[in-house]
Amino acid sequence: MEGNTDLRAIRSRKLIEHALLDILKNQGIKELTVKNLSQQAGINRGTFYLHYKDIYDLIEQTEWMRGLLDIFEPIQLGDLFKHSDERSPFPAIAEAFRYLQHHASFFKAVFHPSAPIEFRERxxxxxGTRLYESLKKDHPDSSWSDQPAGYIIAYLGTGQFGLIQHWFITGRTLPPDEIAMMLTRFIRHSPCLSPHFSES
Structure with a gap:
């Protein structure tokens, strides 16, 4: 009986993810609602809420978003600032942009300007949290540590999000390694970060 329940759960999740991709591709993220997605997947809204808290939770749990966050997760800012080759991007950042490029059909919709502000903020x-946690770990006693965490996270997250979004808006005309090189330089020369790491 438990096996049947697991199979039903797997089937429901697959239907939901397929419906998600279909709506993102053909209608755009602005039309992505629980009602539309449930109708597209052929399930009721109660089934959706058995698996996800809301639409944002669904997107965050997709294999594509988890894959991107898994790339960002191990990035240590201390290592980035020790990256001495000025002509090449930090490897993990380059990997992240190659990943974005490879799954562009999904991420183009996710980073679209028409995305609800709640989703953009999340x-x-x-x-931003990924970089903040790295900063806090590497420099727990730095002068920024007595500043409200929310503001630092907002500063770090907005810059990265904006750069990625602009890359998609402009049709990804720059190669992944070139935009990764740009982000590497921006982070290394950020007034919020560079003083702490240049002292190391």
Whole structure:
């Protein structure tokens, strides 16, 4: 009986993810609602809420978003600032942009300007938190540590989100390694970060 329940759960999640991709591709993220997605997937809204808290939770749990965050997760700012080759991007950042390029059909919709502001803020928070945790770990006693964490996370997340979004808006005309090189330089020369790491 438990096996049947697991199979039903897997089937429901697959239907939901397929419906998600279909709506993002053909209608855009602005039309992504629980009602539309449930109708597209052929399930009721109660089934959706058995698996996800809301639409944002669904997107954050997709294999594509988890894959991107898994790339950002191990990035240590201390290592980035020790990256001495000025002509090449930090490897993990380059990997992240290659990943974005490879799954462009999904991320183009996710980073589209028409995305609800709530979702944009959550993405910014997710990205900013990754850098903030690294900064806090590497420099727990730095002068920024007595500043409200929310503001630092907002600063770090907004910059990265904006750069990625602009890359998609402009049709990804710059190669992944070139935009990764740009982000590497921006982070290394950030007034919020560079003083702490240049002292190391």
């Amino acid at each position: 993405l910014q928070y997710l990205v």
